[in-house]
Amino acid sequence: MQSICIPSIECWIETIVPMVDRRTRKRLATRRAISDAATRLIFDKGFDNVTIDEIAHAADVGRMTVFNHFSRKEDLFLDREQEIHDLAFDAVRTRSGGTSPIEALRLLAHRLIEQPDPPFPLFDGTERFVETVLESEALKARARQMRDDFVRALAVILAEVAGRPEQDADAAFAAALLAAAWASAFLQAHALLLRSHDVAAAKRLFLDLVDRGTIGTKAALSGTVYC
DSSP, rough: OOOSSSOOHEEEOOOOTOOOOOHHHHHHHHHHHHHHHHHHHHHHHOGGGGHHHHHHHHHHHHHHHHHHHHTTTTTHOOOOHHHHHHHHHHHHHTTOTTTHHHHHHHHHHHHHHOOBBTTTTSSSHHHHHOOOOOOHHHHHHHHHHHHHHHHHHHHHHHHHHHHHHHHHHHHOOOOOHHHHHOOOOOHHHHHHHHHHHHHHHHHHHHHHHHHHHHHHHHHHTTTTTTT
């Protein structure tokens, strides 16, 4: 996900990948330049009105270079999928002793609000991003697919840290409930933000809904290793 205020490519690379070789830095810089160019054009014209050729021209690369970095047009705008996975999965894997996997994700929500992560500025300047997604059927479909992919991957991680089989039904159930709670909390908080322009109120609503969703998930998974 790109925020409206896009940091410099150099700063982003230093923050995300401080110890990589020159070739990798160049590849990441090119990828970020393409994504940034796409984001600016899509914000200006709308997703459905921007072509790959326009994006390639704005990024000063060839059309094939765009596809070398992004397999589909939607991913030029929704380009944070792996980072979202890493953030959530690291929270589960590195949780402190006595903290359940489900609780670890609730605590992650609070940390992201209290100490914003640069790639994920929850509710700070993100109104246009959400509006752009909601205006495009293609972006909404891709966002739903990304959510489904996340649920499947989270279920695997939950089963892994609990020492359960990869296809554990309880892990899949927990992942689906948690993802639904987060998605609903995010969308409801943004709806409030668009109506009121009150960032603080949006953050409070987001955390309240995540907390309540976590309580419901814990109740549903009571007696399992995931609680």
